[in-house]
Amino acid sequence: MSDTFTLDGDEIPFESGQTVMQAALAAGHYVPHLCYHPEFRPHGSCKVCTVKVNGRFATSCTLPAQAGLNVESNIDEVNAIRRTLVQMLFAEGNHFCPTCEKSGNCVLQALGYDLGVMTAGFRHLFPDRPVDASHPDILLDFNRCILCELCVRASCEVDGKCVFALAGRGITKHLIVNSESGRLVDTEVDLADKALSVCPVGVILVKRKGFAVPIGERRYDQSPISAQALADAPREPAAPAGRPCSSCEEGS
Amino acid sequence: MSKLRVATTSLAGCFGCHTSFLDIDERLFDLLKLVEFDRTPLTDIKHCGPCDIGIVEGGICNAENVAVLREFRNNCKVLIAIGSCAVTGGLPAQRNHLDLGDCLSEVYLTEPGTSHGLIPNDPELPLPLDKVHPIHEVVKVDYFIPGCPPSGDAIWKFLTDLIAGRTPTLGHGLIKYD
Numbered sequence: 001m002s003d004t005f006t007l008d009g010d011e012i013p014f015e016s017g018q019t020v021m022q023a024a025l026a027a028g029h030y031v032p033h034l035c036y037h038p039e040f041r042p043h044g045s046c047k048v049c050t051v052k053v054n055g056r057f058a059t060s061c062t063l064p065a066q067a068g069l070n071v072e073s074n075i076d077e078v079n080a081i082r083r084t085l086v087q088m089l090f091a092e093g094n095h096f097c098p099t100c101e102k103s104g105n106c107v108l109q110a111l112g113y114d115l116g117v118m119t120a121g122f123r124h125l126f127p128d129r130p131v132d133a134s135h136p137d138i139l140l141d142f143n144r145c146i147l148c149e150l151c152v153r154a155s156c157e158v159d160g161k162c163v164f165a166l167a168g169r170g171i172t173k174h175l176i177v178n179s180e181s182g183r184l185v186d187t188e189v190d191l192a193d194k195a196l197s198v199c200p201v202g203v204i205l206v207k208r209k210g211f212a213v214p215i216g217e218r219r220y221d222q223s224p225i226s227a228q229a230l231a232d233a234p235r236e237p238a239a240p241a242g243r244p245c246s247s248c249e250e251g252s
Numbered sequence: 253m254s255k256l257r258v259a260t261t262s263l264a265g266c267f268g269c270h271t272s273f274l275d276i277d278e279r280l281f282d283l284l285k286l287v288e289f290d291r292t293p294l295t296d297i298k299h300c301g302p303c304d305i306g307i308v309e310g311g312i313c314n315a316e317n318v319a320v321l322r323e324f325r326n327n328c329k330v331l332i333a334i335g336s337c338a339v340t341g342g343l344p345a346q347r348n349h350l351d352l353g354d355c356l357s358e359v360y361l362t363e364p365g366t367s368h369g370l371i372p373n374d375p376e377l378p379l380p381l382d383k384v385h386p387i388h389e390v391v392k393v394d395y396f397i398p399g400c401p402p403s404g405d406a407i408w409k410f411l412t413d414l415i416a417g418r419t420p421t422l423g424h425g426l427i428k429y430d
């Protein structure tokens with residue numbers, strides 16, 4: 001028999017080694033998240049998955065499940081924090097949804113919808129982030145990067161190429177391309193790479209694929225992200241290529 | 253009950269939100285039982301008097317936008333930002349990472365055939381601002397309706413909630429950023 005903790009009053013069973021997030025999703029309970037991906041180790045950077053655990057705040061994607069925890073997720077206090085986090089991400093980058101190919105499939109946008117974010121509220125920073133269109137088949141629009149490191153994790157741990165990395169600290173932190181020239185065309189990136197399919201927002205786009213599905217008929221147009229929790233339930237890690245990764249904080 | 257007075261305007265926008273407002277179609281007649289219009293492109297009244305609700309489409313890209321926005325804030329008890337441009341700066345704000353002088357010379361001096369090689373400087377023209385801003389960066393805004401444009405249904409839901417004294421909520425399918 002497995003142990004349980006409570007999530008918003010419901011008993012959630014868990015296996016040892018599971019995080020609160022993994023156990024919740026496996027039990028069909030949605031906890032909002034952005035940098036968590038079921039095939040990768042947690043990164044714990046976006047803080048959108050914050051929950052209240054025995055009265056203290058913690059990120060559920062990194063918190064090991066323990067018997068008897070009292071986890072509160074869908075409460076006003078916590079949702080207000082999530083809303084502010086999403087607002088800050090919108091104000092920090094250049095997120096022009098009407099012109100974005102990812103609109104309707106974007107996790108950041110879907111979280112905004114679901115949390116009822118009507119405005120970024122803060123002063124928009126409007127940073128200057130030139131795109132990298134050097135590659136014949138792939139466009140990088142850095143304006144939308146939320147620094148979740150999913151592409152970094154996928155490229156290092158699965159593709160074994162380490163095409164992407166984060167550089168800088170604090171507000172100057174940004175995504176870079178690992179090549180002498182700094183341009184994507186000079187990397188070993190390939191259309192089949194896992195790294196191309198994990199970006200939750202609209203940074204990494206395959207060229208000449210625009211608007212294959214019309215706006216209004218995309219994933220989160222169909223149903224709210226909170227109703228799609230099972231799609232994010234834990235599954236086998238993406239097959240690793242086994243190349244050690246020097247740019248990720250934890251190695252591989 | 254006396255009717256609520258409503259003013260609307262389009263600043264650095266494309267009138268898409270006003271067009272979407274008209275997409276409430278025959279519900280406009282129901283609305284007109286509850287509200288009357290002050291300054292709006294529909295009445296062509298040029299200045300806004302005391303109003304209950306002000307609805308502003310478009311962001312702030314020039315000095316005239318700022319003056320009109322302030323007129324709305326000074327006269328409207330409740331101010332609503334409608335559409336991506338008013339809420340986030342929107343597409344006009346995509347010039348924000350460029351130098352304004354460079355933009356003007358690219359359009360009027362470098363590109364062939366626009367204006368006899370002169371940057372327009374008629375005193376009637378409002379001066380462009382260095383950057384385009386969402387309206388909440390200039391005045392206090394009470395409510396936001398995102399979307400490019402928000403659908404007629406979203407606008408209808410929002411306004412009827414507000415007029416009925418409920419906290420306006422949109423919910424899935426009506427809250428959209430695109």
Ligand code: SF4
Pocket residue numbers: 144145146147148149150151152164175198199200201203204
């Ligand atoms: S490009 Fe996308 S996947 Fe990579 S760090 Fe930025 S937001 Fe995350």
Ligand code: FES
Pocket residue numbers: 032033034035036043044045046047048049050059060061062
């Ligand atoms: S999902 Fe947990 S910190 Fe991002």
